Amino acid sequence: MPTDLTLYNSLTRKKEVFHPLVPGHVGLYVCGPTVYNPVHLGNCRTFVSFDIIYRYLMAKGYKVRYVRNITDVGHLTDDGEDRMSKGARLEQLEPMEVAQKFSNQFHDMMRTFNALPPSIEPRATGHIIEQIDMVREIIENGYAYEVNGSVYFDVEAYNNANEERYGELSGRRIEELMAESRELKSQGEKRSPSDFAIWMKASDDHILRWDSPWGAGFPGWHLECSAMSTKYLGRDFDIHGGGNDLKFPHHENEIAQNVGACHHAGARYWLHTNMLLMNGKKMSKSDGNTITPEELFTGDSEHVSEGYAPMVVRFFMLQTHYRSTMDLSEEALQAAKKGYTRLLEAWDSLQDMEGAGGAQNGTVGKELAAGLAAAYAEMDDDFNTPKAMARIFELVTRINALKGGQLSLEEVSAEGLESFRDGLGTLLWNVLGLKAEAATGGAEQEALDRVMEIVLELRQQARADKDWALSDKLRDALTEAGITVKDGKEGATWSL
RNA sequence: GGUUGGGUGGCCGAGUGGCUAGGCAAAGGUCUGCAAAACCUUGUACGGCGGUUCGAAUCCGCUCCCAACCUCCA
Structure with missing residues (x-):
């Protein structure tokens, strides 16, 4: 419609x-x-x-x-x-x-x-x-x-x-x-x-x-x-x-x-x-109330504690309507970073899913389709990206629930899931212009994936043996190296 | 002074006259060996004072405060 x-x-x-x-x-x-x-x-x-x-x-x-x-x-x-x-x-x-x-x-x-x-x-x-x-x-x-x-x-x-x-x-x-x-x-x-x-x-x-x-x-x-x-x-x-x-x-x-x-x-x-403000005021070089895009990315500025990826900044911009002033702050950027990560993780989860229902979409499948349509409709209302994002996050919750088992894939038809995935992908990447940024590229990334696979396998063995000391030691060491391990139903996953 | 647009819960940020925006943070719960994540639940929010209305954050008036523009500026 x-x-x-x-x-x-x-x-x-x-x-x-x-x-x-x-x-x-x-x-x-x-x-x-x-x-x-x-x-x-x-x-x-x-x-x-x-x-x-x-x-x-x-x-x-x-x-x-x-x-x-x-x-x-x-x-x-x-x-x-x-x-x-x-x-x-x-x-x-x-x-x-x-x-x-x-x-x-x-x-x-x-x-x-x-x-x-x-x-x-x-x-x-x-x-x-x-x-x-x-x-x-x-x-x-x-x-x-x-x-x-x-x-x-x-x-x-x-x-x-x-x-x-x-x-x-x-x-x-x-x-x-x-x-x-x-x-x-x-x-x-x-x-x-x-x-x-x-x-x-x-x-x-x-x-x-x-x-x-x-x-x-x-x-x-x-x-x-x-x-x-x-x-x-x-x-x-x-x-x-x-x-x-x-x-x-x-x-x-x-x-x-x-x-x-x-x-x-x-x-x-x-x-x-509308204007981009910082600390509630227009950015201005003369009074030091300013930050360049590069400084924002690298974190090399007194106004931020760390660097923020360009897509995090873009995501942050999407959460404010274009006609409203946008106030840049450390807390808001942190919130954007976490929110964007959650969105990307849900998208990843969605890639591995398959609808298990019959030819007809069940309740959940219909909710997914309706939520997506709602998100597009928000864009029709003067390009209301914050409202579209709100609808998208309601979908994120459902995707996570499907993954966690709180909702059943039996309620989603294979075809329904496929078209939902296509539609959401189009909205996120083509319309909103976000992209899933790989932390590192090519061969390096592949090698890291392989190494993590091995490490998590070892840890899984330790857990099977109820060797909690070893399993925790592995996880703690990885955490220290900046890698978060999450134990799920289908085994452990990791993220940087 | 004039013009334009604002003041929303701990922070950011949407908003239609009556129904939970959403994100982050916080609290409780479920799950888990523990943790994390995820899911569920939870918030006397709408600058102030009046008015219209059965009902206003949402309309009107007054008032306070903020931002941008009035000079090049996205």
Whole structure:
């Protein structure tokens, strides 16, 4: 019984049933990273969230074009310096070298988190022509003006001509914005403080520069996403995503630019992920309240007592809804680690099981099927991964009960178990994007398996002889080596 | 100050006006030579004050507190 996919649209501030523009197809645009420094853990959270959304849309049978940009033009920093060239000077590298270095690093990190690559990953510097064209269109439509080689978006003119739509996404009112910014800074070349640059004149020492009808310069803060989403997904497309902190001004201005250029607003559904906090506060380098993904994995940080595997972190992210702030803490990570281990162990147990019932599923088989369907249904409700996880853990309990004998496999048909296993596997590995990480690989792992088999056999012999001293000694020694032995009905099992 | 979203049991974290979210931790029990694991059972939770309602954590008002955004930021 498939349900409709509903999602929370930031634009309307309501949950809406999702209807793609073209049946069967979804155009998804997500604001990607600025590649001038190492990827931040908060970025990872956002991209993991959209990875799950991407995966789930595909699991629903949609053909998805997922576009996620790389910003390598840089934006102005406080002192007016281009970020890319700043990075270049500090690192003694070419700007494109810096961009490449951190793009590579970003891609590695996405792979580590098991996030699928997007269908198209356009770079801002590769779309200067499109951006210049867009600036020209906006000027032609009367929503921008040129001053000394820079072009500014005329927010007031735009707002008056388009039913006061500036601010519809962020809930801001133009009068309030003007009132504030008047106090904050001088107007400079802008006619109005709320106007924003869509093309900037390059000063003589600015490295990243391109020729344009307005002289040498570089594109403005928000233009790339407008230009690239339009190019690859069309003037109207389905979903635009990004972090909450991009809502204003970035996304608001993106809409203005789209409408300003071609009278189409771009995305119909806007999805915003919430922030990752640590100790209840935004991560910030300046006050030390931060941890890099690498530090989180290795445990090399004052904020964690040990390293956490990337999949434990991903699992941890799954337990919070993408629209809620997520608070990173040692205790929460510990809980995630244990929970994830329990999930993996149940999955392992499930692999060795066979349904013993007849052709018809018994009570337990039906419960398994219903629980799995419920988990999928939770995903239809605005990608509610925490609720889906709750349903999955109810299934974990049943799997363990089947293994422990509290529930009988006689209640599950062979076919029922098979399809349950397939469905659960699809959900865990394909949709939620988890993976069962082997502690060690290949030959080493095989050898260890073999050794453990021998050791456990010896211990089993000792237990049969009621030589508890020897059996306990073996177990204690193994425990000391980091290997846990668990005695079950079908013999002992072990885990690292 | 403005905008947006929050404040849920020891911790994390879902939530539909009335029915056990879930994970971790804790307590009791079953199983086990012991242990671990597993299974079963257990928690006067919903910032505060009012209101609507037969009934509110869930709706409304006020209030306190928190976070993000308003300047580049996922």
